[in-house]
Amino acid sequence: MNAVETRGIKKYFGSGETRVEALRETDFDARFGELTFVVGPSGSGKTTLLSVVAGLLDHDEGSLHVLDADMGALSNAERLRFRRQNIGFLFQQYNLLPALTAVENVAVPLIANGIPRRPAEERAATLLETVGLGPRMQAVPSELSGGQQQRVALARALVHNPKLVICDEPTAALDHKTGDAVMALLAEHALNPERAVVVVTHDTRVLEFGDRIAYMDDGRITQIEERAAVAEVS
Ligand SMILES: Nc1ncnc2c1ncn2[C@@H]1O[C@H](COP(=O)(O)OP(=O)(O)O)[C@@H](O)[C@H]1O
Numbered sequence: 001m002n003a004v005e006t007r008g009i010k011k012y013f014g015s016g017e018t019r020v021e022a023l024r025e026t027d028f029d030a031r032f033g034e035l036t037f038v039v040g041p042s043g044s045g046k047t048t049l050l051s052v053v054a055g056l057l058d059h060d061e062g063s064l065h066v067l068d069a070d071m072g073a074l075s076n077a078e079r080l081r082f083r084r085q086n087i088g089f090l091f092q093q094y095n096l097l098p099a100l101t102a103v104e105n106v107a108v109p110l111i112a113n114g115i116p117r118r119p120a121e122e123r124a125a126t127l128l129e130t131v132g133l134g135p136r137m138q139a140v141p142s143e144l145s146g147g148q149q150q151r152v153a154l155a156r157a158l159v160h161n162p163k164l165v166i167c168d169e170p171t172a173a174l175d176h177k178t179g180d181a182v183m184a185l186l187a188e189h190a191l192n193p194e195r196a197v198v199v200v201t202h203d204t205r206v207l208e209f210g211d212r213i214a215y216m217d218d219g220r221i222t223q224i225e226e227r228a229a230v231a232e233v234s
């Protein structure tokens, strides 16, 4: 069984003459124990695919299996709970809560899963240290640079040890060295047969961190490359 399986997924935006078909019968797999990259031109549907897989956006046709769940068979409440427990995500807008400090933002997924505040913030603090933000733990998002906010959002995506981690351009705002550290953390998270990591990137430097690359074009996955080939292109 794969960690993610989409079959014939279609997603439309708008209607009539202005209708955009963002996903056209998209078949996408992510395997357990692997970091899978999704790459492709701007507008090819990468963010839409991640949003559907994360359960943040409903699709119009096709089937979606995530971990052991048939997402189409879950009620809205079940899907919300499933997402809270099992999925960590980092999108291009970091969606940090502006009134909360970095450590409070990172603790949110734990508190949403019923963990008391103090142990939640202790675990959040440990992860902020790991991403190099220990000294900025008490800052609110507006006091942090874009790259720092991105790392807070990454820590929040990982804090509850989710089985599936989904990241849209996680190194976009980072210098080379910090970007490599972030990718190493994501690759390490994937080194577990019960977990999977899916990363959209434009950053060809980081492709060496992946096990497979899925190429996306015009709403479809057009090609898959395994790790041996990944090493050659990067
Ligand atoms: N909320 C939206 N409303 C209308 N069109 C959208 C919306 N989100 C994405 N699209 C369109 O869907 C297509 C795929 O977009 P997206 O998934 O963001 O691509 P990518 O992440 O690969 O750049 C594009 O044509 C984009 O303009």
Ligand SMILES: [Mg+2]
Pocket (backbone or CB within 6 Å): 046, 047, 048, 168
């Ligand atoms: Mg995008």
